[in-house]
Amino acid sequence: MSLKDLISPFYVWQRAFEKPYTQKRPIEDRPGAPRYRGFHMNSEDCIGCGTCETICQNHAIDMVPVEGLEQRSGDSGLRPRFDYGRCCWCALCVDICTTRSLRMSNHYAWITEDPDAFHFTAGTDAMPWNQNSLGYRRDDDYHLLVHERIDMQALGAEESVAGFDEVMKGYTEEQAVLEADRCVECGICVATCPAHMAIPDYIRAVRQRDYEAGLRLLYETNPFSSTCGRICTHRCETVCVMGYQGDPIAIRWLKRAIVDRVPAERYREILGDEVVENGRKVGVIGAGPGGMSAAYYLRRQGYAVTVYESQARAGGMLRYGVPSYRLPDDQLDKDLEYIRSLGVEVKFNTHIGRDVPFRQLIEDYDALFLAVGLNQPSALRIQGEEHPRVLSGLQVLDDVASGRDPGVGSKVAVIGGGNVAMDAARVSRRLGADVTVLYRRRIEDMPADPEEIHESQAEGCKLVQQAIPVEIKNAASTSQVTIVWGEAEMIADDKGGRPRPVLQEDRMHEETYDCIIAAIGQGGQLDFIPAEYRDRIEFKWNKFVPGEYQQTGLPKLFVGGDIANSRADAISAIEDGHHAARGIHRFLTGTLDG
Amino acid sequence: MFEPNPPVDLSSGKYLKLWQGPQHPGITGNMSLELTTCGDEVVDCKTHVGYLHRGFEKLMERRTFIQNFPIVCRIAVPEPTFNEYLYAAVVEELAGIQSPERAEWIRTLNLELMRLASYLMWLGGIGAAFGQSTVYQWTVTHRDYILDLFEEMTGARVYHMYIVPGGVRGRLPEGFEGRCHEVLNRVEKLLRDVEKVLFNNVVFKARTKGLGHIPREMVDPYGITGPNQRAAGFARDLRKDAPYLVYDQLEFDLITATESDTYARAWVRYQEMHQGIRMLRQCLDRMPKDGPFQARMPNVLHWQVPAGETYAKAECTRGEYGYYLVTDGSEYVRRVHVRGPSYTHAIALMEKLAVGTNIADIAGLMVSLHTYPPEIER
Amino acid sequence: MHTVDEILDFAIEREQQAADFYSNLAERANSAWMKEMLLGFSKEEMRHKGKLKSVKLGDRLLNADQHVQDLKIADYLVDVEPAEDISLQDALIVAMKREKAAYRLYSDMARAIDDPELKTMFLGLAQEEAKHKLYFEVQYDDQIMRDN
């Protein structure tokens, strides 16, 4: 034993008068560190997707309805409720939050005598830490989800204007699986899809490369999956939660990824559609997406279905209004042929009213579904419109779809900003013309799909916004036509609608083109319905106002499609047809009153 | 090579059964020692565990790969981040993910801070076990300074949940390096005081020298690793032998001793704390200040790791800490086995060393092996 | 027309004429929805009439300086003849042009008269008609120029 070892321990006195480290909570405040994982906070950005609940490994989160909070398209109206008896403050819920609404405060003390109190809905319950500015939030460079969409191979602009080949090439299997993998399967999109397709389920099928299961899921709600996989307006993607911090899932392309991998001849076997005749017959007017969708679901129920179509081919607007570079004919036929293969009869070139009286149909059939669409182009109704070089957009598309030359010339002005206008413009480009699109509002107000606008620009169409056509005049040459248009100022709509253009008379332009293609909108034509029936049917503006299950005041008559809804797209027509099929079945089996 | 302790005849009246624990025997966590004593000498020792069994390995089999990351830290309460790192390491290896360089440096910093905090707690424990409670007050306070650093780095003091498969969860906070240096300086100063008060203390020396001697030959047959092994003269350290993270870029000395008793083990650990501070300073000065800290990850909600198996290990304060992961290509873990060094030290080894020890030294002996019961039970 | 009441009676009579115009047209229309819609227009005019009647009993007209948006759609569209097979588009054009004409009439009268009280009354009526025109222009913008 050394002397040093005896003395050395007395160094302990050196620290005798040090300030204690102990912090006197709760007398003194001791805030958590700026990124402390304290109690949860949730902002108004929350849309109730429930991804926090999915990832919570402690089962500490419930999604609950909150009083005063409405569910709507893109918001389930549910909010996360935390059970602090289970929470471990790992913050996986914060990291995964698709809208980044969820975070944590640096507040960490909550004292109460009631052990059941530790259960609250973050963001909506009043908690003392709701205003905390500090606390854990996900680092910008840290991700548990994949925010970038997998690109799809497409024809270059030069290649695509050279012909009518399909522009989008479809995903490879690897790409489709990677894109499907991004989905969080929250299901927020299902309510927004007009057909309420089982979107998360079929995306999972793509991820699992199970295309047969995928096809069955698609056909539960949509017998036009090859078509919709290409040209759907994909309202679902506008509410996709992945769109909040990156690109929404390419839901439309993933639908296509399924149908592209299943050959048509295997459909029957995979879908297992067995038709057991039930002895009743239903008539359908219009072989567009609405009519054929109704025909499919009715046929599956065993109804004998006859479809009346005024044109020579089925498909309606999909055939005559959508050019083949967006929807190749064989893909539309894939959908249509499958429906017809179940024994749906289609009578082509048959006009109701002219070839067959409406009265006969309503008397002959147990029920009738009418989806004749909007096929009457609205006129410009400006001076000089009757000029022979003023064409209608629908006519141009119809000509091209039917193999006729619309004769647009080499310098074309298209009036309008919808899909018909974009397609008329792109078709004209493919026919070799220089194309200018005149639109009354701004590009961001265009009702056309953003992709169509983008692609038409890429293909060299010139988009002139805020241009109001005022007059059509003869040009120096009879093969040309002159348009007078004025610039527009945009004014806001006080009811929250689209901003409205107002003509500025002092800023007018005159331009001469080989032709002017008007595509400002379409209306319907229903003169074939005799007055005695019409009086019992409700209309608003130029459309039917159907009741529950698409039924009209004429109990046997169900209606749908563009002529009966405000959305005027294929997927809405498909759902109208499906819904009417449900209604007709109920009507004919006595569970729907007439 | 299991050699049972000699049998005792309890009916002889010479012996007394004495339970130490399951309250912390020492400060190591809940387990109990069933001691058979003759006078104040221990003649037999049976260990009992199960007070902390939460079934982590089983729980992990029904959670997804990301869901497992927040629970692993709980397997070794005083030193959680080794679990986080090793879990990340095995998942990354089987998933084919490489965590970025910046994350590797931050992980190293995190693990060495953890080691220092854990050793500080242990140092207090060994002091307290031999009547030097002042050391305990000092070291636990200084451990708290490190927990403050963890709080601002990771968002939590104990269960950091910061090292995640793919990297780390966030960049270092603004000004962290400076505050970290400051804490290291304070700890270094404290260590010099502890050396005077504890290691140069006549009482401490008298009670620890010769206590719990582990013969060299026992080391491998009992699976002894870490400082317990190095104090017996083995120059083995995974940071040197199988460098992981950025240890191959750090300068530090491998500490060994030969006496292989309680004092030697304490001294090795004490020296390693100085080496740890040395490494931490290198990390702070040399780590990249920008660049990614997370690898590109798939959507973690349905992350499937390819089928395979691997074992990753790291040198924690107690020795070889390891994760053995078996995957089957699904979204779930097939099997995880967590190898905690206390598994061998606190049971087979303790039962052996306790025999012939004075009752009063049992707690000190236990602390000198530095065991954490939660990592035994997983 | 020398008194406010006379002016109002005149205006009320005009609204009645307009209502009759649409209901006549509706009777002759051969398309169901047009019938429905024209009857709707007629009801709208009757509503205007009702409003003027209550003005006569003391309610206030629109303030003359209040700004009513002019979308100017009626300005550049061609005149159309109301016919039996009138379309929605044309019916809206007819309606907005009629409202525009009424607006012009009251504005001109206001300009031609010196009596401040009567002037105010005419200007107020002109504002009302401008508002009616805006209603039809908005419908035209929404229903017909969907894609434009």
Place this chain on the structure above:
Amino acid sequence: MANPIELLQRFGKNFAISEIHEQKADLTFFKVPKEQAVRLLRELRDDAGYTHLAFLTNIDWIEKGIFTLTYMLHNYDARHSLGMHVDLERDNAEMQSIHGLWAQAATYQRELREMYGIRFPGSPRLDEDFCLEGWDQIPPMRKEFDTAAFSLERFYSREGRGTEDPREHMKGLLYPTHTDEPSSGGQ
């Protein structure tokens, strides 16, 4: 020392070594029949320098009806680990004890007995409770033991819990009639 593959090939002369898999430079897995396992462990320890048993554990391949034991050995000099697999019949699983080779193996074997029901005849204190005092269910680490069902049965949830699926919730409120598919076949 020889590289691990060569080493295993050398031992392969006397042992039925299969499924050799080099996971990384310092870790190789292989399989050996149950009957040869302990003899091979002894030789690896005594003749090949694999003196350290890092752990012994088990993997439940319930769908194949087997348990796979993993013995993780380490050679400090070569800085190399060997993971040795031994398949056991899942029903009535039994394995020779190695507590004579490594003292701590007794603890592992006791745990495997408790958690999987594998017997290691002769292993000290084998049948004593390890972690689970008074356990009356099947060995809990076996795949057929359902922890969620167990805890739901044993414990109660906090009152007021209950969750809604966003998709189903929106369906019920926003478009309830758009999903009622009539039963197929009509009528």
